[in-house]
Amino acid sequence: MTTPGHIRRLLPGDESVVAGLGLGAAAVVVITSATLWWVTVHAERDAIARGRQNTAQVLTGALAQSVETMLSNDELSSVRRLLTDVGREGGFGALRIELGDGGIIADSDPARITHQSIPNVWPPVGELTSGLGFLQLPLRVPGKGEAMLRVELSGDAETLAPSTAEAWVGGVSAGALAALGLLYRVVRRRTRGLAAISDALRAASEGEKEPRALEVDERHGPQAIAWNTLLSELLRLRAQQSMRSGVEGRGESSGAVDDLAAACDALWHGLVVVDDELRVRYANGAAAVFLASRREGLLGAELTARIGDQEIAAALRPLAGGNQRTRVVIERAIDPTRDDAVFRISGRTIGQRDSGGAVVLIEDVTQQRVADRSRNAFVAQVTHELRTPLTNMRLYVESLLEKPDTDETTRLQFMNIINGEVRRLERIVGDMLSVSEIEAGTLKLTTDDVRLAALMEDLERDFRHPAKAKNIKLKFTLPPKLPVVVADRDKILLAVSNLIGNALKYTPEGGEVTVRFREDADRVAIDVSDTGLGISEDESELVFERFYRSKDQRIDGISGSGLGLPLARQVVRLHGGDITLVSAVGKGSTFTITLPKSAPLSIAA
Amino acid sequence: MQIKEQRHGAVTVIAPQGALVQADADEFHQVAERVMTRSMGRFVVDMSATPYVDSAGLEAMLSVTEQLSQGGQVMKLCNACETVREILEITDLSSYFEHYADVNTAVRSFL
Incomplete structure (x- = not known):
């Protein structure tokens, strides 16, 4: 979630009151630390310089007395050696004896000497001064006048190395500064959410009423998320309020x-x-x-x-x-x-x-659209199913009408074909009506004692010829004695016929269709097995749906309405039984009808 | 536990193959939730292979129907055996579900 553009304009970037305070505090600490450091360093340097000056004063006082004595004995060369030695060993920058005219008679650096011997007369030396880094002392040369011993201390205050204490002070200050910086960053990150909320509040006080515009970036942390939740709640309450006022308004x-x-x-x-x-x-x-x-x-x-x-x-x-x-x-x-x-x-x-x-x-409306597609497919399928027998009938009737002199044999053959097509049409329409009745809940069962032995005989007779015509071996493997069940004979006949009819339809020539019978104390079972195409696991339930036609390309040339199996299952279920399927693609299928021996408890679908 | 899933048009039918008890109830809950989310509630639970439901199973079923009710729907059951129906009646939970005699009727209820 991001802060909307027009709100961003209202806010001073990501800076906030808290950020400003943090910056101010950091600046004060920085200036204080730096000043302390500077004062400490300078005070210590000053103390060192003054200490050295005092030491030098004592040393040079003694040196001046020795030099005066040597000069009174006219031992200029000894004076010069003394100055050179003291200058080197005493750590002085320079030691020299100057006359009033600026001439130098002795120096720790011999190259600077201007007079090789002491002149007889020279102007008097001016006022002597001493300061930080140098000393001037008067020298009395007996009988000749007054000279000056000038001592320059080695190095100056600025080149003194900082002491360990200074380094510590500096280091601690720098560390404290770094820690302060780090702390500032952490605090700033932590308080960014609060700052954003504070800015949003300011925007609200300036007239922004839209909660959406007052939202803050949720990356700022839990406060920001909580704030946004509050705004959502506000929106919800407003919506409710608006609804309430609408209702109350009416x-x-x-x-x-x-x-x-x-x-x-x-x-x-x-x-x-x-x-x-x-x-x-x-x-x-x-x-x-x-x-x-x-x-x-x-x-x-x-x-x-x-x-x-x-x-x-x-x-x-x-x-x-x-x-x-x-x-x-x-x-x-x-x-x-x-x-x-x-x-x-x-x-x-x-x-x-x-x-x-x-x-x-x-x-x-997904399921409605799927249903629409199935319905369209059904209409196309049924149209095809109805048109085929009608076309055949029309062709043969026209043929008979156009040729009244057709011989008796051909005429009978044509009439048989027409009769077959009429039956086919009747069956399709009958199936459709039954499905509609079941769907509407108006299908009634007319139950009576059904002798299964007689029912099986009828089935065997009905399917003997179609099986033979397709060169399929149709076997009825039945026990010698079959029970009597309470059921609607026509409906059960229809269900078993549909299964056997399907088995013959989807079994290739030379195959085998077997009808078996089993029973236990409460139920009877009729298995219809074939060596046909088989049904995949995915379609094993779908084949019981109305108008469903398998996606298997091998059935493309085989006609069917997609009503037989759903109809068979529905009527068997009306009896309190069921139809189940066990199948393997390429090997064949076994449909099993199970029925209770007693009368069905309910006929509700 | 095996839970069969099958599409009937735009409706998914899930059929637990066994009693909804203990750990199996958890698995059922997960599968039902996944199917519910994916199909936006367009699913049916086929109880034909479920002989029994214990308290964990009831809890899982209630949790799913509760979630469905937030979208104005309830869980649809079909082919529930007498034992399961009785359990739902005794626990007074029957009204939390829609009951259908078979899968097709349950699927058609989405029309």
């Missing part, structure tokens, strides 16, 4: 609002109310499911962003803006990754007094 009691909200949540269609910019103001539970979102997340969000379809957005926008009063209906898969779901999205403007907005209804 003179209804406020208790009706809660009922209304509960009613909306009980709806299995998604209901969304949007404002004039298509932002969600209310969404019921089903809408949240269809839009794959949490309800709190939906409030205030743009509906079209959730649907993600530009065409729907374009259609809904005029509704929300109040520019279109008519209803808009669009069918679309909102999210193609989700189970091929198809939604019907219909919207209508709400047209409130001072604002736009619309109500959007989202219906899941």
